[in-house]
Amino acid sequence: MSNDEPPKAGVLQGTLDLMILQTLNAMGPQHGYAIASRLEQVTGGALQLNMGTLYPGLMRLEQRGLVKGTWGVTDTSRRARFYTLTAAGRRQLAAQRAQWDRTIALMQAVLAGGK
């Protein structure tokens, strides 16, 4: 299915959701462009999400009830769609984070043991 294809911008499969959820958790309600800019900024420009990756991802999260999109106005008086983390989204973020931490720890242990 097309939505399960890995994003072309070098995003690790399955990590885009976590990144978006984390960004929204850290920064509060944001529009898509702000999310992309924030991710580009925190990765030092290494992660440039194009619209064809970001927005279907946001739509998927919204369809799963993890985020909620509403139209609002930016600081520069421009209409934009703002995404808010829902309670389910927060639970999902916690679960995915814990999962990710465990994976990292496991990988580190394996890689360290292999030296």
Next chain:
Amino acid sequence: MPGRLREWILRLTTMVRPGRTDADIEEELRAHLALAAEDDTPPPEAASTAGGRRVALRAGGVDQAMERMRDQRGVPLVADLSRDAREAIRSFARTPGMAVVAVVSLTLALALGLTVFRVLNAYVLRALPYPASDRLYSVVLTAPGQTFLRDLAGMPWESLDDIVEHRIAWDLDMLALLGGEYPEAAAAAWVTPGFLEGLGVDTALGRRLQPADFTAVGTTPVLISHRLWTTRFGASTGVLGQPLRAYSNERPDEDATFTVVGVLRPDFWHVNTFTDVIAPLRTPSWPYMLRLRPGVDATLVERRLDAMVRASTSGVPDDWRPLLASTHARYVEALSPLLTAMAGVAAIVMLIACANVSVLLLVRAVRRQHEMALRLALGASRARLARLLAVEGGLLAVTSSALALALSGGLLHALAPALETHVARRVPGGVSALGLDTSVLLAALAAAVIVTLVLTVVPLAGASLPALGAGLVSRERGDTTGRAARRVRDVLVAAELAGALALLVAATLMIDSTRRLLDEPMGFRSNVLVADIALRDRTHPDPADRAAFFTRLLQNLGRQLDGAPVAIGARFPLQSTPTRNVTSAGPGGPAANAALLPVSAGYFEALGIPLRDGAGFATDDRPGGADVAVVSESLAARLWPGERAVGQFLHIPDSLAPDALTTPHRVVGVAGDVQELPPDGAGVRLDLDRLDLYVPLLQAPARFAFLYVPEGALGRYPDREAALRRAVAAVHPEAAVSSLRSLGALLDAVRGRPRRLAWLLSLLAASATLLALIGVYGVLAYAVRQREREIGVRMAVGAAPHEITGMFVREGARLLARGLAAGVLAAVALGRALEAQLFGVAPVEPRLLAGALVTLAACGGFAFWWPARRAAHVAPADVLRGD
């Protein structure tokens, strides 16, 4: 995972309830680009590039993102298909005429096909409405021309019980139910235990017949039909145990009181005429049908039967053979010529409709070649184009198929009675079997799938694929349509013309045949009512009593109806009549096989048969009267050519002792020729020799007779039937009138058969011809349009208008010639299929064939001359400037 489930439910629901609109999504994406442009600070190395374009490149295209979001929004395949469907509907809406023509022609063709299929399904494909009906076989113990074996009933049939499960026999009878104002006729069947078991006869109320019922003496327990229960007993449950007073035509002096023990289920259906009363047959009988045990082969039963018959009786001819034929197959065998002919016609019309719609789509595809090539260039895959064509074809096919299903249902609902009369076979299990069932739905679905395939593959093969690649180029070159497209198109148009010609010829054959049939003078008038009258043996034991009854009846009626001509006869003119080999008296006198018709005085007047010479019979005739006869003109001419028939003598052999000497009958009159038209099975047969011999009925009246009363004579009675019944009952209360029919209605039923077929075929032929002409016209008109550039160039370099017209006329003539040549072959084949329905015309009539050819050639010629003429009026400058 609930989140994922929620996602899919949402995605699926977008199929019916759209989620975010495209506009909403697009606005979000545009906002993204705008926000990006706002805080865009060009890096130093790219300072000169236009900011917006760089942002767009980095962010990815809006269109591409839109596409991916649409996929995320719904289910991609479904979303694509529904988008294609919307696109197809929009494109049909742009050319509504084409869409309507396509749907109408497909609907008509499919409706015809489905109607034929539903008839085929009801009669042939569906099993007879009996449990395990494939094990039911009809037993034929005397082939045509074979002698009838004696004592069949007394043979040891039970010796076959190891291979035969049930022996099914019935004895049809007419009961006169007593107790009402006048006796009511009810069809009855005296049946064997095997009949009930073998045909799975069940009751809706009360009990079934039990073994004891078949041996007991005393009152006879009977089962009555649901209809009789409703009409005579008001559907009361109190009917059980009630006496039914009646007498039987076959056993008039047996116990006349029956006891109702059960009511048959409303859906009980008997292969023979419907029965209102089922009674136990208490005398031995031989089986008409057998239910074989599971796995038993019919040929084995035939062998055993043959051996049994030969062992139990002597004098069985060597060439005698018993025959077992599937009951179902026997029931429907008379239908097969008609069904074959109709299936052939349906196939031709479907072929024409499919060809026509294919041509329309093909022409449309060619016109859209540029658009399609553009789409290909823009990255649409060929599969995507094929999908679009399939969706368009599918939309047309499904719409037409659904409409056709409804149309065929309506047609059959309206035509079921006519159909049953026409094929002289009731629909097995009742007319509801013509309704929708799984096979019919599957057939409609299959038809839709096939039509979709044809409508996808033909335009694809004909136009898109070979031409598409060159679509952009060819337009530049001013080239005409692709060679493959033209070939497919030519074949389709030729097929349409061929089909139209075949149907046209078939229709003219049928019309000609019907005209001849209707032109044949019947020789009698048809505004006459015919009533069947039956007397009881007990009340009228000998011919003298019966003669007295009929004489009084005729006198009474004559008085009551102010001297209107009333008469009785042993047969009626539409019935097939037994013949006798009558000879002119005197040594070596000529002989002829003549139909023997016992009639009363007044018969010729009542039926309007002219007396050419002499007189009819005396009104006071009775047993022992003078041996006189009236002959038909044809018989007179055959027996006494060139002589006056009145006063001559002839011998009528006894049917039981053909060689015995008989007293000669003196011819007293010569009557006009009359046709007997037997309404039997499929096919048309006319009584062509018209050799009829009338003898005085009242000299030896049987217990049954037909009473003839002119329709007008009963005009003043609101209920003619009741009036007649009362008049009969007034002469004797137990004389029964079992049916009252109008000779005209009977005649119409018989003549209606070819008339209906002729109508149907004419209608089909007309619509097929019209479709084919539309096809020819369409193809030529579009060919002209396709080649406008070429025409423009030719005219610019000096071609005369007539040369341009000639160019297209030649192309049209070539198409027409091929189509008509194929059509002649198809017409010959269809004519042979219709052979059984034809009267007085050969299946191949060069005269009619030539007529149809000329008609179609003329119409076809006009259909292509018109667009060709228009081509010559193309203004070169307009065309060349066109692009």
